[in-house]
Amino acid sequence: MEMKTIPLNDIDLNDRRFCISYPLEDEALTESIREIGIVQPVLLCDASPLIVITGFRRLASAKKLGLENIPAMVRKVRADEALLLSIHDNLGRGLNTVEKAYALEKMIGAGFSRQTIFGVMALLSLKPHEKVLGSFVAIANEGRPLKDFIIRRGASMKSIEYLLELDAKERRGIISLLSPLHITDSLLREILEMLILIKIRTGAVYLRGLRGASDGRELKARLKKKSYPILSSMEKKFLAMKQRCALPPHIDIKVDPFFEKEYIDILLKIKSENDVRAAIEKLKAILEDGYIRSILELTQG
Amino acid sequence: MNSPRAEHAPSQGNIVRDCPGTKDHICCGYKTIDLIEGCALSCSYCILKAYLNTPAITIHDDIPYITSQIDGMTGREARHILRFGTGELSDSLALDRRYRLNRPLVEFFGERKNALLELKSKWAYIDHLIPHLNPYTIISFSVAPQRIIDEEEKRTSPLYKRLKTARKAQDAGCFVGLHFDPIIIYPGFEKDYRYLIEDISRILDMDRIIWLSLGLLRFPPKLLGHYIEHNRKNLLYGEFIRGEDGKMRYIKQQRIKVYTMLYKMLKKKNKGLFIYFCMEREDVWRKVTGMTVRDDDALMTLFDERIKHLYGGKI
Numbered sequence: 001m002e003m004k005t006i007p008l009n010d011i012d013l014n015d016r017r018f019c020i021s022y023p024l025e026d027e028a029l030t031e032s033i034r035e036i037g038i039v040q041p042v043l044l045c046d047a048s049p050l051i052v053i054t055g056f057r058r059l060a061s062a063k064k065l066g067l068e069n070i071p072a073m074v075r076k077v078r079a080d081e082a083l084l085l086s087i088h089d090n091l092g093r094g095l096n097t098v099e100k101a102y103a104l105e106k107m108i109g110a111g112f113s114r115q116t117i118f119g120v121m122a123l124l125s126l127k128p129h130e131k132v133l134g135s136f137v138a139i140a141n142e143g144r145p146l147k148d149f150i151i152r153r154g155a156s157m158k159s160i161e162y163l164l165e166l167d168a169k170e171r172r173g174i175i176s177l178l179s180p181l182h183i184t185d186s187l188l189r190e191i192l193e194m195l196i197l198i199k200i201r202t203g204a205v206y207l208r209g210l211r212g213a214s215d216g217r218e219l220k221a222r223l224k225k226k227s228y229p230i231l232s233s234m235e236k237k238f239l240a241m242k243q244r245c246a247l248p249p250h251i252d253i254k255v256d257p258f259f260e261k262e263y264i265d266i267l268l269k270i271k272s273e274n275d276v277r278a279a280i281e282k283l284k285a286i287l288e289d290g291y292i293r294s295i296l297e298l299t300q301g
Numbered sequence: 302m303n304s305p306r307a308e309h310a311p312s313q314g315n316i317v318r319d320c321p322g323t324k325d326h327i328c329c330g331y332k333t334i335d336l337i338e339g340c341a342l343s344c345s346y347c348i349l350k351a352y353l354n355t356p357a358i359t360i361h362d363d364i365p366y367i368t369s370q371i372d373g374m375t376g377r378e379a380r381h382i383l384r385f386g387t388g389e390l391s392d393s394l395a396l397d398r399r400y401r402l403n404r405p406l407v408e409f410f411g412e413r414k415n416a417l418l419e420l421k422s423k424w425a426y427i428d429h430l431i432p433h434l435n436p437y438t439i440i441s442f443s444v445a446p447q448r449i450i451d452e453e454e455k456r457t458s459p460l461y462k463r464l465k466t467a468r469k470a471q472d473a474g475c476f477v478g479l480h481f482d483p484i485i486i487y488p489g490f491e492k493d494y495r496y497l498i499e500d501i502s503r504i505l506d507m508d509r510i511i512w513l514s515l516g517l518l519r520f521p522p523k524l525l526g527h528y529i530e531h532n533r534k535n536l537l538y539g540e541f542i543r544g545e546d547g548k549m550r551y552i553k554q555q556r557i558k559v560y561t562m563l564y565k566m567l568k569k570k571n572k573g574l575f576i577y578f579c580m581e582r583e584d585v586w587r588k589v590t591g592m593t594v595r596d597d598d599a600l601m602t603l604f605d606e607r608i609k610h611l612y613g614g615k616i
Contacts, residue, residue, distance in 0.1 A: 158526065161526070161530070162529070165529065165530070193525075193529070196529055197529070197537055200529065200532055200533075200534050200537050201534065201537065201538055227540075228540050228552075229540070230540050230552050230554060230555060231540060231542065231552055234552075234554070258542035258543065258544075258552065258553075259542075259552065259553060259554065260544055260545055260552075260553055260582075261545065262582075262584040300584060300588065301553045301554045301556070301557040301584070301585070301588060
């Protein structure tokens with residue numbers, strides 16, 4: 001295949017039938033092209049106007065930079081072949097979640113068999129399963145805010161599935177709530193799981209009480225109070241009891257985080273015999289005041 | 302009933318096994334016979350959804366192979382009366398009208414007279430088995446308020462049919478078992494369970510209920526996502542925590558409260574009722590019943606006493 005120099009005007013840049021790149025804007029690439037031009041020619045489908053098969057990002061940068069001509073190879077291919085070329089050409093760089101979604105959704109649209117689609121899913125390190133495919137198609141059909149959120153957060157499939165459980169309005173609300181916060185994916189997953197549990201129980205997503213949370217932890221704490229009221233109230237009682245005990249820094253009382261185990265742990269940090277005597281005195285005092293009994297009652301249900 | 306594709310599997314390995322039990326929770330020492338793997342019924346909460354990957358049903362019908370394993374187990378057991386069941390990886394009765402797998406086992410246990418077979422089901426049909434039933438087979442039904450049966454136990458028999466069939470088994474000379482499992486916490490569940498217990502005491506001879514288990518909903522964590530995805534409001538109403546065995550359970554305080562309520566209601570109907578908890582902690586046992594059941598062996602001993610009390614020297 002011969003490389004040619006093609007005027008940008010001969011290419012239909014709006015025809016994105018084979019485009020799986022997301023997002024198209026790539027500042028680093030634009031800078032690189034500004035510096036040394038397009039190194040790798042784009043692949044175009046022989047039609048009038050020419051249709052892009054691969055190189056959407058390079059072309060977006062070229063357009064932004066006002067380039068008039070670009071290096072390209074032109075090939076006469078069927079639509080299904082062009083789509084596979086586009087997918088395979090991008091495989092090497094590692095596709096993000098939205099790009100994988102585009103690839104699969106476009107394959108369905110192009111009428112590929114499930115066997116071929118599942119084959120590509122395996123290449124994309126996805127479980128070749130109808131349910132997984134369904135989730136990716138749903139991502140492809142979503143609006144930009146969710147796609148951007150997924151990319152920015154590097155959201156896991158579980159988090160994405162939770163987001164897809166919500167309707168568009170709820171999703172918008174949650175994305176705007178979460179966007180300013182720095183949270184890990186595991187925290188994101190926990191937050192979404194609690195939000196959905198509340199929605200399933202009450203029929204509505206609980207957002208009002210979450211506004212103004214300063215960070216992910218505070219958001220989680222507020223949600224936990226709402227979705228785990230018994231556990232939260234037990235935690236509160238335990239902390240209040242511990243506070244009343246006025247434990248010195250070298251003594252601590254710990255309970256099972258879910259109040260499942262009936263025993264409690266009493267931790268002592270000891271440097272000397274005197275520390276031991278002091279700890280015994282303190283424990284004796286809180287024992288006589290009934291605090292240990294109260295904590296045990298809490299853990300024993 | 303219509304059912305998914307069934308495959309007959311060659312007999313190999315242990316088809317008769319110890320119930321896997323679960324860490325830090327007291328197990329009754331049940332023995333399971335995996336006669337059928339997979340279920341034709343469709344309960345939304347079913348733990349098999351997490352354990353079995355395929356909707357297909359596998360049948361192990363090499364009865365001599367199975368009975369030799371049962372003989373091996375009973376022969377090795379010197380202290381306890383063993384209880385075997387076919388309802389661990391499937392429903393014991395749902396496919397029996399078609400495949401007739403239970404009859405040879407019922408007859409086998411009737412001949413041996415040294416252990417009990419429990420057929421545990423949500424499918425109320427035993428007419429084909431009635432002529433062959435003997436006291437060494439326990440016909441058991443999982444029971445739940447009709448609302449839960451309607452919403453969460455698709456393709457199963459309604460409550461009144463399960464209870465009438467249990468009564469039929471009692472009238473045919475069998476003891477029956479009842480399993481309140483899973484007990485689901487949802488708004489108004491207390492009232493529904495009160496009515497359920499009323500129905501049981503009205504329809505069944507309470508003295509011929511050999512055992513009754515209580516087990517609140519518990520499930521492997523990966524089923525939580527499944528319940529969320531399928532919007533199972535009833536299943537997700539309560540507060541779940543991860544238990545010491547890694548399974549999701551209602552928080553202990555809630556479990557104790559619900560078990561105490563049901564235990565009292567049931568004991569009020571029949572003081573002599575043998576009630577046990579399926580996979581519960583020792584402290585929950587103690588708090589609800591006042592009994593100290595330290596380990597699996599202690600619970601198996603309670604079962605032995607119950608069986609000896611009902612069967613005298615006939616086992």
